[in-house]
Amino acid sequence: MSGLLALLDDVAGIAKVAAASVDDVAGQAAKAGAKAAGAAIDDAAVTPKYVHGFAPARELPIVGRIALGSIRNKLIVLLPLGLMLSSFAPWAITPLLMLGGAYLCFEGAEKVWHTLFPHEQVIDAAKTEPGDPMHLEREKVAGAIKTDFILSAEIMTIALAAIPKSTLVIEAATLALVAVGITVVVYGSVALLVKMDDIGLVMTARGRLGLTRALGRGIVKAMPGVMRLLTLVGTAAMLWVGGNIVVHGLHQLGWHPVYDFVHHWSEVVALAVAAGWADVAGWLVTAALDGLFGLALGVLLIPLATRVIQPAIAALTGKTQGH
Numbered sequence: 001m002s003g004l005l006a007l008l009d010d011v012a013g014i015a016k017v018a019a020a021s022v023d024d025v026a027g028q029a030a031k032a033g034a035k036a037a038g039a040a041i042d043d044a045a046v047t048p049k050y051v052h053g054f055a056p057a058r059e060l061p062i063v064g065r066i067a068l069g070s071i072r073n074k075l076i077v078l079l080p081l082g083l084m085l086s087s088f089a090p091w092a093i094t095p096l097l098m099l100g101g102a103y104l105c106f107e108g109a110e111k112v113w114h115t116l117f118p119h120e121q122v123i124d125a126a127k128t129e130p131g132d133p134m135h136l137e138r139e140k141v142a143g144a145i146k147t148d149f150i151l152s153a154e155i156m157t158i159a160l161a162a163i164p165k166s167t168l169v170i171e172a173a174t175l176a177l178v179a180v181g182i183t184v185v186v187y188g189s190v191a192l193l194v195k196m197d198d199i200g201l202v203m204t205a206r207g208r209l210g211l212t213r214a215l216g217r218g219i220v221k222a223m224p225g226v227m228r229l230l231t232l233v234g235t236a237a238m239l240w241v242g243g244n245i246v247v248h249g250l251h252q253l254g255w256h257p258v259y260d261f262v263h264h265w266s267e268v269v270a271l272a273v274a275a276g277w278a279d280v281a282g283w284l285v286t287a288a289l290d291g292l293f294g295l296a297l298g299v300l301l302i303p304l305a306t307r308v309i310q311p312a313i314a315a316l317t318g319k320t321q322g323h
Contacts (some may be wrong), residue, residue, distance in 0.1 A: 055133075059194045060140060066185035069145035070152060074179035077149075078156045083172055086160060093161050094249050100154040101245030102297065106305055108238035109298025111231075155182055158245070163204070197223045241285050243294025262289045 085092055159178045163171055203216025251259035266289075270282035290293055 007131055060191055063187055063191045065141045066144045067183055070183050073152045078153055079175050082156050082160045082175055094252050097157050097161055098246050098249035100157055101242040104238045104242030105294040105298035106301040107124045108235050109295055110302060111235045131205045238290040239294035243290035247290055247293060262286055
């Protein structure tokens, strides 16, 4: 009997450790996911364009295929690579984070540039010709999964950097939870967004109450503005998160001027406002200055990316350039 009690006591101890580990994983995943939120917003903002122009019946299947590809990107490729980096080359995490941050700055600045000078996009759109719908769908999905790979790499690297050093199992479980959680949130949101106009049309046509029909019409009218707002928020998030990553990376590598400048003005503004708003004001100043730095860096990177890197990739792959 004493042996059985000892065994039960051991099992209870193991269960407590396991429960604590689950709590640790969930807590770390939540914190890491919050750190990666900017890149996730960018992911959500980018994806809806891949279903534009397809029949409504194909929108959700396309989003589902992209989401499945995103899960494969994160769990099969990026998670093992992230754990290898954490175990064998932790020094490489900050430079890789900065590289991903610089890419976010470039993407954000390029969107701002094309908004200010849209003629290049019009020319590219004029060259687009309709083709076989299924072939076009496969191409769109493949392109979306490739883009997702870059964004997922940023998300996973940011998450990895935010996870406290722990056992390999805890780190793997935390990264996996972040990967699945962010993918579900991002692509669930995308699925809802791309179907909102259809939901509004159904409410308008079939609603029994006048309020329901009016709400449906409001949804249909509002969605173009919502999509534009999402694009704006995604661009701002890219510049803010990318700038923040690069600024902190430079600080960690020993170059402090930009970080000190941002930190100084954040404290100045926080001290100048009422106590209850100090933290909010400081955060807003930090985010704004990080975003401005990200925009400036991204603008500087546009010529390098468009005139050197993209032509080199095109030459190596044998593919023509395009956005």
